[in-house]
């Protein structure tokens with residue numbers, strides 16, 4: 001199945017405020033999108049709407065293919081050593097090559113460290129490993145480079161390029177520059193309500 005994500009005429013309200021409206025997006029296989037804008041403009045809210053975690057005020061989102069979300073929440077058991085915490089999800093996700101993500105994200109030396117002791121950048125790398133292990137075609141990434149050092153940033157940018165070259169879709173919300181393959185850059189301010 002070809003991955004696809006279509007958002008139609010989305011408006012987003014948080015509390016009593018309408019943040020943006022009239023937002024539409026169509027992504028087919030290989031698409032890379034960078035949603036950018038100032039703090040508070042609504043980038044994270046948009047990613048959560050696309051992920052189906054937040055209802056849009058108006059509009060609809062349809063997708064074909066599984067979606068994987070990485071945001072600031074680390075969905076790993078804080079009390080387990082990293083290796084065990086990742087293994088829990090590898091089993092559920094049916095991951096057949098967990099070693100690949102560990103190697104690509106240089107997590108091998110951290111397998112015995114409890115998740116709660118990981119540094120900010122190490123936690124982000126662990127979240128990205130979970131994403132890779134899920135092997136899903138649609139990546140929804142909210143500030144994926146936050147906390148990563150320059151080496152890890154470049155490594156993850158290369159992984160996104162590989163994902164899109166293989167037909168995957170990557171939608172990145174970030175206020176900072178990120179190297180994406182032939183990206184569609186969307187200034188969310190253009191849709192401000």
Ligand SMILES: Nc1ncnc2c1ncn2[C@@H]1O[C@H](COP(=O)(O)OP(=O)(O)OP(=O)(O)O)[C@@H](O)[C@H]1O
Nearest residue numbers: 014015019037038039040041042043044045046175
């Ligand atoms: N649950 C909520 N209730 C009310 N307002 C909220 C809620 N969550 C977020 N907001 C507000 O919605 C606005 C957009 O927040 P959002 O996190 O989507 O912005 P952002 O563009 O991702 O910002 P940043 O670049 O700082 O991460 C902010 O003004 C925020 O305070």
